[in-house]
Amino acid sequence: MTTMVATAPAERAAATRRRGARFRPGNIGVGIAAWVAALAFFFPVLWMFLTGFKQESQASTDPPTIFFTPTLDQFRSIFARDFAPYLINSLTASVMSTIFVIMLATPAAYALSVAKVGRWRDALFFFLSTRMMPAVASILPLYILATNIGMLDNITMLSLVYTAMNLPIAVWMIRSFLAELPREVLEAARIDGASLGTEMRRIILPMIAPGLAATALICMIFAWNEFFFAVSLTSTRAATVPVFLVGFITSEGLFWARLSAASTMAALPVILAGWVAQKWLVRGLSLGAVK
Amino acid sequence: MATVTFDQASRFYPGSDVPAVDRLDLDIGDGEFLVLVGPSGCGKSTTLRMLAGLEDVDEGAIHIGDRDVTNLPPRERDIAMVFQSYALYPHMTVAQNMGFALEMAKVPKEERSARVLEAARILDLEPYLDRRPKALSGGQRQRVAMGRAIVRQPKVFLMDEPLSNLDAKLRVSTRSQIAALQKRLGVTTVYVTHDQVEAMTMGDRVAVLKDGVLQQCDTPLALYKKPANNFVAGFIGSPSMNIREFKVANGHARIGELDVPLSRDELGVLAREGSDSVLLGFRPESVDLVGAGEGFPVVVRLVEELGADAYLYGSIVGTEDAEAADIVTRVDPARTPRIGETVYLRVRPGQEHAFSPQTGERLG
Ligand SMILES: Nc1ncnc2c1ncn2[C@@H]1O[C@H](COP(=O)(O)OP(=O)(O)O)[C@@H](O)[C@H]1O
Ligand SMILES: [Mg+2]
Numbered sequence: 001m002t003t004m005v006a007t008a009p010a011e012r013a014a015a016t017r018r019r020g021a022r023f024r025p026g027n028i029g030v031g032i033a034a035w036v037a038a039l040a041f042f043f044p045v046l047w048m049f050l051t052g053f054k055q056e057s058q059a060s061t062d063p064p065t066i067f068f069t070p071t072l073d074q075f076r077s078i079f080a081r082d083f084a085p086y087l088i089n090s091l092t093a094s095v096m097s098t099i100f101v102i103m104l105a106t107p108a109a110y111a112l113s114v115a116k117v118g119r120w121r122d123a124l125f126f127f128l129s130t131r132m133m134p135a136v137a138s139i140l141p142l143y144i145l146a147t148n149i150g151m152l153d154n155i156t157m158l159s160l161v162y163t164a165m166n167l168p169i170a171v172w173m174i175r176s177f178l179a180e181l182p183r184e185v186l187e188a189a190r191i192d193g194a195s196l197g198t199e200m201r202r203i204i205l206p207m208i209a210p211g212l213a214a215t216a217l218i219c220m221i222f223a224w225n226e227f228f229f230a231v232s233l234t235s236t237r238a239a240t241v242p243v244f245l246v247g248f249i250t251s252e253g254l255f256w257a258r259l260s261a262a263s264t265m266a267a268l269p270v271i272l273a274g275w276v277a278q279k280w281l282v283r284g285l286s287l288g289a290v291k
Numbered sequence: 292m293a294t295v296t297f298d299q300a301s302r303f304y305p306g307s308d309v310p311a312v313d314r315l316d317l318d319i320g321d322g323e324f325l326v327l328v329g330p331s332g333c334g335k336s337t338t339l340r341m342l343a344g345l346e347d348v349d350e351g352a353i354h355i356g357d358r359d360v361t362n363l364p365p366r367e368r369d370i371a372m373v374f375q376s377y378a379l380y381p382h383m384t385v386a387q388n389m390g391f392a393l394e395m396a397k398v399p400k401e402e403r404s405a406r407v408l409e410a411a412r413i414l415d416l417e418p419y420l421d422r423r424p425k426a427l428s429g430g431q432r433q434r435v436a437m438g439r440a441i442v443r444q445p446k447v448f449l450m451d452e453p454l455s456n457l458d459a460k461l462r463v464s465t466r467s468q469i470a471a472l473q474k475r476l477g478v479t480t481v482y483v484t485h486d487q488v489e490a491m492t493m494g495d496r497v498a499v500l501k502d503g504v505l506q507q508c509d510t511p512l513a514l515y516k517k518p519a520n521n522f523v524a525g526f527i528g529s530p531s532m533n534i535r536e537f538k539v540a541n542g543h544a545r546i547g548e549l550d551v552p553l554s555r556d557e558l559g560v561l562a563r564e565g566s567d568s569v570l571l572g573f574r575p576e577s578v579d580l581v582g583a584g585e586g587f588p589v590v591v592r593l594v595e596e597l598g599a600d601a602y603l604y605g606s607i608v609g610t611e612d613a614e615a616a617d618i619v620t621r622v623d624p625a626r627t628p629r630i631g632e633t634v635y636l637r638v639r640p641g642q643e644h645a646f647s648p649q650t651g652e653r654l655g
Contacts, residue, residue: 184378187345192439193366193395202391206382 177211
């Protein structure tokens with residue numbers, strides 16, 4: 001609660017609303033359920049974060065160790081193992097693929113929602129259907145292709161694969177943002193003399209910018225966290241952070257604390273990006289819902 | 292500035308075999324203010340959008356001046372449009388909104404800002420030039436939409452119900468401002484509305500549409516005095532004209548206990564059609580209260596007092612069909628009859644309108 005003396009009318013109205021909400025038993029139930037669900041999702045992340053600051057001996061005790069003196073030992077040992085190249089590879093692949101995806105998906109989405117080319121419904125479903133194939137099914141052809149063109153263990157190759165992987169989602173998302181644009185605004189631009197390119201640059205892009213940001217962020221996260229293609233198509237030069245993380249499991253047995261510390265560092269850029277883009281993300285993802 | 296011509300122009304929306312606009316013929320003069328009016332869904336917006344190039348013309352042609360624009364994209368037609376929703380660019384300031392078209396036309400920056408400033412001055416928008424549309428009231432947004440159109444100095448203005456999102460009072464004042472502005476600029480204007488009062492007060496000529504078909508296009512006064520059919524007669528004027536079917540005998544239409552003479556021409560058409568009745572219309576303001584025996588008797592059911600006017604709702608005595616008996620008339624607000632009273636009414640000679648009961652067309 002904010003104040004004891006509610007003076008401004010808006011504040012009073014808000015207080016009344018708050019009180020009204022508190023007395024409805026259904027709302028309490030929903031509220032509790034939401035918090036339980038949120039905590040259940042957040043708890044493993046918190047546990048990972050905490051474990052990263054433990055000694056290896058404290059990390060896998062039964063019962064779990066709750067009180068401990070935090071240490072940066074694990075983080076030090078990770079940087080001792082040359083973490084930086086993996087980070088750079090991950091960054092390159094995520095950023096490059098996301099740029100490609102947005103550049104390709106925006107015109108595609110325009111064709112499918114504003115221009116409504118013939119059989120646009122079929123095209124849209126085709127995009128989605130490419131995601132129905134399990135990634136495993138495509139790995140062999142991809143591997144052979146990469147070998148033949150000499151792009152195995154190559155970060156550009158991985159970026160292209162991620163572009164293909166994220167393109168359908170991006171087309172779907174951007175399409176839904178475009179579909180929400182008031183048609184008459186675009187028509188006004190056409191009457192005002194805007195060519196297709198100008199309409200895109202000067203009218204459409206600024207209006208869907210929050211949606212594009214949300215789409216880009218999601219593509220970035222998917223690419224950042226992707227493991228299967230990375231482990232299959234790279235070995236030493238182009239390996240990404242998830243591949244690095246796996247190194248802790250396979251080579252020296254299981255090291256919970258160090259794995260947690262590495263995972264925390266891997267998740268950090270994503271969390272930071274999400275936090276910075278939070279306002280846009282919420283606006284973008286609910287672009288259609290609120291007018 | 293230019294004339295606008297619709298030549299048998301039709302529009303079929305995909306998946307529909309009924310035309311939304313059906314073989315429209317319309318000649319709009321240079322500098323004329325033409326209003327397209329009709330009930331919702333009659334094809335007004337479609338007509339306007341065909342002229343704008345936002346809808347295909349499936350049959351026929353459209354000319355602006357002597358240029359055939361039928362297949363030209365909107366940006367090559369040199370028109371400006373005001374949308375019902377205003378369709379302002381939400382991410383641009385008022386000045387950028389108004390200047391956008393000039394920017395597209397590559398007008399130099401100084402001239403652009405001069406013209407935007409001039410339009411803002413005309414429309415009282417100077418204090419808001421740096422605001423975004425979101426921070427404007429409905430009336431201000433409407434003026435920005437107007438401003439965006441007038442800075443362009445186009446050949447034709449197109450306006451699709453530009454006042455329908457304003458409150459009643461603002462609508463009336465903006466109505467006269469738009470009409471005055473159009474006269475001053477002298478730009479040919481096609482204005483769409485569903486409101487017949489707006490149409491009558493603003494238009495040099497008014498085109499009445501119904502189901503995609505043009506019913507009549509004429510001056511407001513001519514529409515009022517000589518409606519071409521019973522639809523136009525009922526649509527123009529408020530309250531609506533009373534239009535009822537009455538029996539015809541001995542060259543007279545029989546209203547209750549009163550015989551109203553029909554002209555030779557009117558009787559001739561009825562005879563050719565083989566009709567023994569006629570659709571007779573008279574406006575609420577064309578009726579006088581008279582003494583007993585001089586008119587047809589009406590039982591008063593309701594009296595509406597509006598201050599300057601009063602309207603009497605009643606039923607004609609001696610008509611079998613109860614619905615056909617209901618009529619509305621204007622009466623002197625100083626001497627309104629009581630409810631339940633029987634009064635005698637007479638239609639002023641020459642102010643009745645006769646239509647064919649079969650086609651609805653005006654007789655003579
Ligand atoms: N995009 C469209 N697709 C199919 N039918 C439409 C479309 N737009 C309008 N119509 C139909 O065409 C007719 C005329 O519509 P419209 O011109 O918008 O009418 P008005 O502006 O006079 O209310 C209506 O019956 C409407 O349902
Ligand atoms: Mg309309």
